[in-house]
Amino acid sequence: xxxxxxxxxxxxxxxxxxxxxxxxxxxxxxxxxxxxxxxxxxxxxxxxxxxxxxxxxxxxxxxxxxxxxxxxxxxxxxxxxxxxxxxxxxxxxxxxxxxxxxxxxxxxxxxxxxx
Amino acid sequence: xxxxxxxxxxxxxxxxxxxxxxxxxxxxxxxxxxxxxxxxxxxxxxxxxxxxxxxxxxxxxxxxxxxxxxxxxxxxxxxxxxxxxxxxxxxxxxxxxxxxxxxxxxxxxxxxxxx
Numbered sequence: 001x002x003x004x005x006x007x008x009x010x011x012x013x014x015x016x017x018x019x020x021x022x023x024x025x026x027x028x029x030x031x032x033x034x035x036x037x038x039x040x041x042x043x044x045x046x047x048x049x050x051x052x053x054x055x056x057x058x059x060x061x062x063x064x065x066x067x068x069x070x071x072x073x074x075x076x077x078x079x080x081x082x083x084x085x086x087x088x089x090x091x092x093x094x095x096x097x098x099x100x101x102x103x104x105x106x107x108x109x110x111x112x113x114x115x
Numbered sequence: 116x117x118x119x120x121x122x123x124x125x126x127x128x129x130x131x132x133x134x135x136x137x138x139x140x141x142x143x144x145x146x147x148x149x150x151x152x153x154x155x156x157x158x159x160x161x162x163x164x165x166x167x168x169x170x171x172x173x174x175x176x177x178x179x180x181x182x183x184x185x186x187x188x189x190x191x192x193x194x195x196x197x198x199x200x201x202x203x204x205x206x207x208x209x210x211x212x213x214x215x216x217x218x219x220x221x222x223x224x225x226x227x228x229x230x
Contacts, residue, residue, distance in 0.1 A: 033217070040222065041222050042220030042223050043159070044220070045217050045218065103161050108156075108157055
């Protein structure tokens, strides 16, 4: 297993277009997280899945954002009608369940630029 | 709410110099504390962690001690190398987050080590 993988690594899109990102977690990990990192800031939590269930969504996740994990394996994050303020690095992480001491492993991220 | 404050960078040091990156936090209860590192072009990697007061996390020559009385988790290394150049993020996991890895990050401190 090569770790958490995200695709694409980079995406440039025009304002108003829809974009979709994919995250493939470490295969045995049942928990999956999305974070957003803007330039010069730390990552901010967006949402969390346990298996296929989306258990928490941040207020940062406006109604233009939707995340899915249909079979409890890979996840997608879609942004509709992109705005320039959506430009950021979108990070995915995964972990095992079993208490708070299990480590979350991060992917390399998808860098979105909205022009 | 929870928050993490870390010293602003960039921090520029000569090789073999002593490193300290300050981090303080605000949280209810007893959070777990982490340092993550992000090398250029890569995702976040967990560097070290501490889960209770007075614990010392250590890895690759880096150390940090969980100080509840000062709500601090300062990162130290006795002798930095050029390969340590990266962005370092202090972070906490909310003890009330139900055991999953909803993490609050600081803004990051960029470290540049020059030969």
